[in-house]
Amino acid sequence: MTKKESGKARRLRFEIFRYNPEDPESEPHMQAFEIDEAPYMSLYIALNQIRETLDPSLQFDFACRSAICGSCGMMVNGRPTLGCRTLTSDLPEVVRLHPLPVFKLIGDLSVDTGTWFREMVEKSEAWIHAKEAFDPQAKEARMDDDLAQAIYEGERCIECGCCVASCGVANVNQNFAGPAGLNRIARFMMDPRDQRSDAEWFEVVSNSDGVFGCLGMMACHDVCPKELPLLEVYAYLRRKTLVAAFAGRS
Ligand code: SF4
Ligand code: FES
Secondary structure, three states: OOHHHHOOOOEEEEEEEEOOOOOOOOOOEEEEEEEEOOOOOEHHHHHHHHHHHOOOOOOOOOOOOOOOOOOOEEEEOOEEEEOOOOEHHHOOOEEEEEOOOOOEEEEOOEEEHHHHHHHHHHHHOOOOOOOOOOOOOOOOOOOOHHHHHHHHHHHOOOOOOHHHHHOHHHHHOOOOOHHHHHHHHHHHHOOOOOOOOHHHHHHHHOOOOOHHHOOOOOHHHHHOOOOOOHHHHHHHHHHHHHHHHHHHHO
């Protein structure tokens, strides 16, 4: 029962995945901790309290505490989400915490999302590909407002990895670009400053590691803490890919 439902002071039980891959003696296991719930307690506050008062060796990541840095993604009762913006009052008395799957485990709840995101960016070359050399004297080019807004939508991704962890395909295919990767590809595909041809984009995205790997289960859309329009992103990529395919035939 959540705090909102019970309305009473609660003692919370946290069952937390523990494992240190650097320690040959360490075995993966769950460890339970109990603390009293405080008003407006977030998982960030609860985990800090556990680390400060019960076990200083507990590993987890937080930086901004306000859904900006993307470092605190974790599985909370089986669902990937940001620890910093999850209130214990919205959770039952027993909270099970696991690290995000797909990413390399650093220890306990801490994972290395950075390497995954860097490899994804390098593989899809997710940066502006201009044909002309940069001219610092040139006037700034104007961009249509709606297009700028669409690109900004894609840029709102904080690379927390929640969508990747929720994706059945990303869990079994390490080469899949994943929801965040496809979102990043779409962001550059719609940017007029990126002058890759349709055929070049076709190579990047039109395969089972790209948009055609997506099975359409859309858990990513449900868990994204920034509510990015991932459904629209995949529709955009599929449409563009088909246009590129037909252009290649003519
Ligand atoms: Fe996180 Fe959403 Fe970006 Fe995925 S698309 S990494 S869930 S912010
Ligand atoms: Fe930065 Fe949660 S601590 S997103």
